[in-house]
Amino acid sequence: MRYLTFFCLLISLLLLLPCQLLAEDGALSVEEISITTRIIRGNPVDAVQRISSSAIKEIYCFTKVVSPDDGQREIIHAWYRKDELISRFRLPVSGTSWRTYSKKLVTPDMAGEWRVEVLDSDENLLKTTKFILN
Secondary structure, eight states: HHHHHHHHHHHHHHHHHOOOHHHHHHHHHHEEEHHHOEEEETTTEEEEEOEEEEEEEESEEEEEEEEEEOOOOEEEEEEETTEEEEEEEEEEESSEEEEEEEEEOOOOOOOEEEEEEEEETTTTHHHEEEEEEO
């Protein structure tokens, strides 16, 4: 019985430790990021790395963010074509697990290499994703 109690305590500590470290850190982290052609019910329908700019009218950057608490925070989606900043979107984060996205309208002259950087409100880079518009 003593071993069972010890084992249960050990498992509980191992499960709670990562959550506690995240809460003490106070930092946001990106659990999921994808470039997608549509968002349905808050979820991406696909994940693209290369797509024709004539095949779509808009493209989305979906991000699932993990926060240490339910406090109000913000992330930034910075969209780059090659190394030129094209646009920035400030997106609210409210909850310990939050899904959000930004959207770009696509025109045929937007072909090239793209990336979206996800930043926290202090401009710290959290995650980057890349894609190509043909």
